Amino acid sequence: MTLPALSDYFIPEQQSELIELLQRFGENAMIVAGGTFVRGLEARGLLAEVEALIDIGALGLNGIAADSSGVSLGATTTLAELKRADFIQGDAAFGAVKDALACPPVQILNVGTVGGCLAASAPLYDVPATLLALDGTAHVTGAGGAREIVLTEFFTGLFENALQPDEFITALRLPVHAAGTTSAFLKLETNANDLAIINVAVRFTLDEAGLCRDARIVIGGGVGECYVRAGGAELELNGTKPGDDSFQAAAAAVAADIDPVTDHRGSEEYRRYMAVVYTRRALARALERLR
Amino acid sequence: MKKLIRLNVNGDDHELAVSPDETLLGVLRGPLDLIGPKRGCDSGGCGCCTVQVDGKAVYSCMMYAVSAQGRDIITIEGIGRDGELDPLQQAFIDAGAVQCGYCTSGIIMVAKELLNTLDNPDEDEIRHAIAGNLCRCTGYQKIVDAIKLAAAAS
Numbered sequence: 001m002t003l004p005a006l007s008d009y010f011i012p013e014q015q016s017e018l019i020e021l022l023q024r025f026g027e028n029a030m031i032v033a034g035g036t037f038v039r040g041l042e043a044r045g046l047l048a049e050v051e052a053l054i055d056i057g058a059l060g061l062n063g064i065a066a067d068s069s070g071v072s073l074g075a076t077t078t079l080a081e082l083k084r085a086d087f088i089q090g091d092a093a094f095g096a097v098k099d100a101l102a103c104p105p106v107q108i109l110n111v112g113t114v115g116g117c118l119a120a121s122a123p124l125y126d127v128p129a130t131l132l133a134l135d136g137t138a139h140v141t142g143a144g145g146a147r148e149i150v151l152t153e154f155f156t157g158l159f160e161n162a163l164q165p166d167e168f169i170t171a172l173r174l175p176v177h178a179a180g181t182t183s184a185f186l187k188l189e190t191n192a193n194d195l196a197i198i199n200v201a202v203r204f205t206l207d208e209a210g211l212c213r214d215a216r217i218v219i220g221g222g223v224g225e226c227y228v229r230a231g232g233a234e235l236e237l238n239g240t241k242p243g244d245d246s247f248q249a250a251a252a253a254v255a256a257d258i259d260p261v262t263d264h265r266g267s268e269e270y271r272r273y274m275a276v277v278y279t280r281r282a283l284a285r286a287l288e289r290l291r
Numbered sequence: 292m293k294k295l296i297r298l299n300v301n302g303d304d305h306e307l308a309v310s311p312d313e314t315l316l317g318v319l320r321g322p323l324d325l326i327g328p329k330r331g332c333d334s335g336g337c338g339c340c341t342v343q344v345d346g347k348a349v350y351s352c353m354m355y356a357v358s359a360q361g362r363d364i365i366t367i368e369g370i371g372r373d374g375e376l377d378p379l380q381q382a383f384i385d386a387g388a389v390q391c392g393y394c395t396s397g398i399i400m401v402a403k404e405l406l407n408t409l410d411n412p413d414e415d416e417i418r419h420a421i422a423g424n425l426c427r428c429t430g431y432q433k434i435v436d437a438i439k440l441a442a443a444a445s
Contacts, residue, residue, distance in 0.1 A: 036353050108335065
């Protein structure tokens with residue numbers, strides 16, 4: 001056995017049953033959706049304390065629903081289902097999500113889930129960076145009832161988030177964005193099946209005067225314990241006319257917004273430099289989407 | 292504590308007692324003696340354990356066996372019919388796409404999903420489809436050729 005403390009594997013069919021299990025096992029319960037994150041941790045010996053694995057695939061939390069105020073992605077919606085979803089196909093605002101979903105291999109897309117990639121709370125992942133840039137909100141439920149957590153407040157550390165031990169994600173909600181909104185995502189990686197050295201998700205809206213508004217620039221990968229909102233770079237971009245000069249200036253500001261790590265994938269200096277380059281390219285890619 | 296589970300693999304039902312943290316790959320290669328899916332990295336990085344679950348390519352090393360209950364599981368052993376090779380298997384032979392063979396079953400299983408989805412994939416689509424599978428003999432060109440050959444034959 002690779003999970004020495006494991007006592008049982010549960011497949012609850014009701015949310016109340018799941019909450020009871022989470023209360024019973026507390027921090028030693030591990031929710032399994034697609035399983036890719038859990039197995040990755042298990043293979044590295046990081047789950048020695050886990051007593052209960054809880055598969056949430058029978059709760060019916062999958063599915064995508066769009067209405068006039070936004071799109072709701074059920075927690076167990078697979079990344080493959082999201083990739084095929086109508087709402088992201090021709091809409092520049094969701095371009096970043098489409099870009100990020102081009103990264104994982106099909107075997108991960110087929111089982112990995114929207115809720116799972118958020119709950120993993122690892123800034124090395126690609127899709128959550130785009131959901132952050134699109135102002136996503138996690139809908140969660142637990143013993144104390146349902147609540148909403150904006151993603152900017154959801155991630156609290158490496159593998160840590162704002163969920164209480166008895167809470168789980170039920171859905172991720174993306175708001176409707178103003179006309180003229182566009183987004184893009186780029187990833188720097190060592191090979192086709194690796195975690196990001198750095199990744200960048202950007203979004204902005206062109207207003208009636210043709211100026212950038214509501215900029216979001218999110219940097220992930222080896223940038224520390226959480227994704228970083230590059231606030232200085234966003235300020236730099238807002239109010240400017242989109243183009244090479246303004247994108248270069250905004251991207252340059254990213255260098256001061258992040259504090260990257262040095263590891264086997266890249267040095268701090270390399271990451272900082274490439275975050276600037278990839279931000280500029282992502283902004284250009286987003287602008288191209290509006291043309 | 293072992294759990295009693297039922298799995299349907301290659302059309303056959305099996306009842307098994309497994310550890311709750313046993314993977315689908317472990318059950319296939321262990322009690323079911325289906326050694327076509329290979330154990331490589333055992334953590335979702337190499338693709339040689341790829342099988343189909345409900346028609347979708349998955350890493351069997353990353354799926355718990357308990358969660359695979361009630362699903363339609365197909366391994367490389369289950370894709371031929373009546374003693375005949377699957378057209379993809381034949382194409383891999385004809386194109387000389389098998390060197391050491393360790394990655395082959397995984398790549399054929401992911402290529403099957405590709406050819407079920409697209410009738411005539413181009414080279415980019417083929418290369419993208421096998422991006423989650425490593426071939427350490429570096430024989431990708433012949434693998435791509437084999438998938439093209441199978442697509443043309445179907």
